[in-house]
Amino acid sequence: MSHDAILDAMEELVEQSPDRQVPTTNHLAERAGVSVGTLYQYFDGRRAILHALCRRHSAQMRELFVRVSGPATGAPVAEAVPQFIDALAQAHAIAPRLHILLVREMLADGGELMAEVQDPARALLETWLRRHAAELRPRDLATAAGLVTITVEGAIHLQLLDDPRQLQEEGWRGEVADMVLRYLLP
Numbered sequence: 001m002s003h004d005a006i007l008d009a010m011e012e013l014v015e016q017s018p019d020r021q022v023p024t025t026n027h028l029a030e031r032a033g034v035s036v037g038t039l040y041q042y043f044d045g046r047r048a049i050l051h052a053l054c055r056r057h058s059a060q061m062r063e064l065f066v067r068v069s070g071p072a073t074g075a076p077v078a079e080a081v082p083q084f085i086d087a088l089a090q091a092h093a094i095a096p097r098l099h100i101l102l103v104r105e106m107l108a109d110g111g112e113l114m115a116e117v118q119d120p121a122r123a124l125l126e127t128w129l130r131r132h133a134a135e136l137r138p139r140d141l142a143t144a145a146g147l148v149t150i151t152v153e154g155a156i157h158l159q160l161l162d163d164p165r166q167l168q169e170e171g172w173r174g175e176v177a178d179m180v181l182r183y184l185l186p
Helices: 003-016 025-032 036-042 046-074 077-092 096-108 112-131 141-162 164-168 170-184
Strands: none
Touching: 003 025, 003 036, 003 046, 003 096, 025 036, 025 046, 046 077, 046 096, 046 112, 077 141, 077 164, 077 170, 096 112, 096 141, 112 141, 141 164, 141 170, 164 170
């Protein structure tokens, strides 16, 4: 039994749960094929498991986003933004039920873990905006990066709650990209 096997079991339980609830440690131990005591040898409790799972899930999403959006980093803003939105939608399609549960848990813990997860994305966007500053309407690019990050993440998270399949629809992604472009471009 390993640390990752416990996280795998937690992810499976969340993805199969219709109500997006955090499984009990008893249910998790049963799925992982270990005793509850063994869980506590690896983690201090459910919150520690969720934090570890959040970090792993975020790393998977970030890796997919970077891989898919990589070619867009050198493209003009009007071409790059739709590609970034597509990459974000694909990244959020990784275990969508888990993602919503983790967002809820991150908000409940006071936002420290949320900042740990979102700050790198915001910094990456701000760096990209600075490279394209001459093409952009906003002058305060740090604020612009924060607003775009919050707006797009919010739209995606609400869509995950309503109908995650919409994230894969070109029309939905196009409307989000259009909204962002109307804010960024003069």
